[in-house]
Amino acid sequence: MHASLRPGLTARLDYVVPVARTVPHLLPESDDFTALPEVLATGYLVGIVEWTCMRALQGHLEDGEQSLGVHVDLSHQAPTPPGATLTVLAELTAVEGRQLTFTVHAHDDAATVCQGTHRRAVIDTERFHARLNARTTD
Template identity: 30%
Template sequence: MLDISQLVSLGSERAIKKTVSVDDTVGNSSLYLEQFLSTSACINMVVRMATEMVDQALPQGFISVGYHTEITHEEPTMMGAEVSYKVVLKEIDGNRLTFDFEISDKNGIVSYGKHVRAVVNYTKLLEKAKERMST
């Protein structure tokens, strides 16, 4: 069995700064919200950051997949604002990795939560998905 704790370290983190663009508002379901950072854009960036952190450390044939995400989006942030994303690996439990994340702008925290990824064998994942399609 793959020992993930030998490949990635607890406390590992990734941080980026980004200016909110029109692409970051896609996913808002209301015309009134089209100029605001969307919750879906927040999740997409967190998932991307966590995936990059983990997958580059995995041996060939293994990938990480999203398992669970919790997000609280407390404050509005508009297009043109600079936001900071921070993702920290907080727990490794078997094949599951739990990340805490925080998104902030110049006025403080905008959004926070946790994201869990599972490390899986890609070939087995593909086989399972194909089996589900055939039943």
């Protein structure tokens, strides 16, 4: 991790919600999901929040490092229909060793959509893959 990786880093992501990111498309093999309204799915919202936090880290990790999401504590307060723009703001609020905590807020034109925190861990990519391979090799 570079010395520049410290609290105060921010990122913003403007995301136009496509139909493919709505609830019926989250798990199309589930009749329970396909029967629900076409609004941004919470599962995709989490991914968009993670993406925003990863953008805040660009240029602040060493070669061979990446970050993985390890904890999510988010509200999903309002529905966002397809075609609407979701704006996500993320701020790095704590760096504790390799653990990074972000405060996040998302809104569309009509309402606050999401608030909360997200934690990421900085990993050594090569070491992570070695550990993963050890778990998946017969």
